[in-house]
Amino acid sequence: MVSNPTSERTSESEDGADSRLPEAAHTEGSANADEAVASPKSQRWRPGPVEFLLVGIVLVVVFRGQLEALFDQPAWQTGATIFVAIIWQALPFLALGVVLSGVITAYIPASFWQRALPKRQGLAVPVAGAAGIVLPGCECASVPVSGGLMSRGVAPSAALAFLLSSPAINPVVLVSTFVAFPGVPQMAVGRLIAGLGAAMLMGWLWMRFGKNDWIRIPDRSHLHADTKWKTFRQTASHDFLHAGGFLVVGALAAAALNVLVPTEVLETLGGNPVLSILIMAALAVILCLCSEADAFVAASLTQFSLTSRLVFLVVGPMVDLKLIALQGGTFGRSFVLRFAPATFVVAVGVASLVGWWLF
């Protein structure tokens, strides 16, 4: 298995290359270039997974002292702690999302979605957006679920509205927002309105302007095994490992920025109303907080206006570093390069308007 590179495999992995993260993350850039030059038939030796593992283990053993010295420094320690914390806080939600996605793929026939959602896409978008209320997870769960929906024939616009709305407006998140802001129930209400509004707007924008070749809909056709149970297991394992890898990328970026960006300096700029909205939006992207916890953090950032804190709560579950990585992994890079900035602008705009109206 490990060392029988067929010609098929070579060409396929090149096809996949454009939809992956930057090569730097893999250290395989040069190997890929070699591959492109070499004829696919060549039986040249190439390092396999076992070789990579062995080299990795040898490096760790040789440089263990340096590694430990590095992680004795408080900044590195803090970064490592935050990395591990984000991973193990998010994994359960990712697992939940992956299990639901597996159930959707294996057990729910495509015809169910045709009956459940309105035929007209313009109507399917708000219905799917409102359906986000029922998934009691945070943003990590909704990425694989909406991928599963698309692979079962749900229109991307509707699935995307669901993707954005469910982590922002589900009951767990709304209750925690309500608890975190005692005496300010408008915050939870504003979160519901702005979250749903921005999600539906993005769904409609995708319906109007989105192109199908921007998005890579997860293809499950090859995963259909002999039994539903086996399909379920294979889909779940595959989705979990795939999304998990991207979660690692996002958590690394979040941990690094958490240590490098002096958030206390940003916080001193909170007095200016426009600046405070932009800073809170940027903080939401950088900090990658779980949507079930972000309200408590927002509540403590008292030097910022209520409107800018609402922006923080609306942007966070829709655009943050780990979500960008997860969405890029699931739907492709050309998708996330367009979708994430557009969502950011729409979320900031809608949340500012709702905040201006409520507070």
Next chain:
Amino acid sequence: MAVLTREIQALLLVMLGSATLRISTTDIFLRYVKESFRPFPFATGLLLLMLGIWAVVDIWREDRAARQAADSAAAQDGQAPHGADLSEEGHSNNGHSDASHSDDGHSHGGMRIAWLLILPVAAIALIAPPSLGAFTAERAESTVSSSYDSYEYPALPSTDPVPLAVSEFAERAVWDNKRSLEGREVELTGFVSNPGKRGMSNPDAPWYLSRLTLACCAADASAIKIEAVGAEPLPSDTWVKVTGTWLPGGETDTARATPWIEVHSVTEIPEPKNTYE
């Protein structure tokens, strides 16, 4: 090429599942995520481990089926030298008929990203990074939120000194209209953080008695700091038990406040199991 084969997928699932089970059943977990979240990673660890074991069983079964198919083909043929060739062919045929598996690895070129899941496993196995401490507290402003709407807190128990959580002490110092802390000897447990460039309201106060609180996980930690007035200087990250009395005069009625305590005694203690409040 580090293409993700079925075997590697199974290996990654088993590794990550075991690591998740391990940290969710030990005190290490408390360094990263709030205690009440523990059941979720535990269930996730079980799930991943089961998926991994099932994947191994699948591989093992299919390999055996392939071998049996090859054997019976060889037996029918009855020619030993050719039998070896056939068994190899049988194997690769199996690989093709089972396209579902040999495909998973690379039809999504991005599957190679799954290799990165080794990083968190290695981080736990090799480093097991410690709880957040003074580095985080020194970078953050002290944050004291109030959990009572009325700002009128119930009276403290009558023990002397009263053991209090740092957060409880700070909350009463900043928000309590009834000033329940007044004249009471309290006992607080926290770690030492030293003032950075800013926030030194009293130059005689050498350090802050600090504690971090979590809403979910260490990424959302916020700091509570109490200025220790009249105490000998101590290095950051020293865990201490402090007795003393509230010193009114710090900021009140704002979430960004650093209350004061007049220190009577300081005892160094080992780091508690759960460093967060």
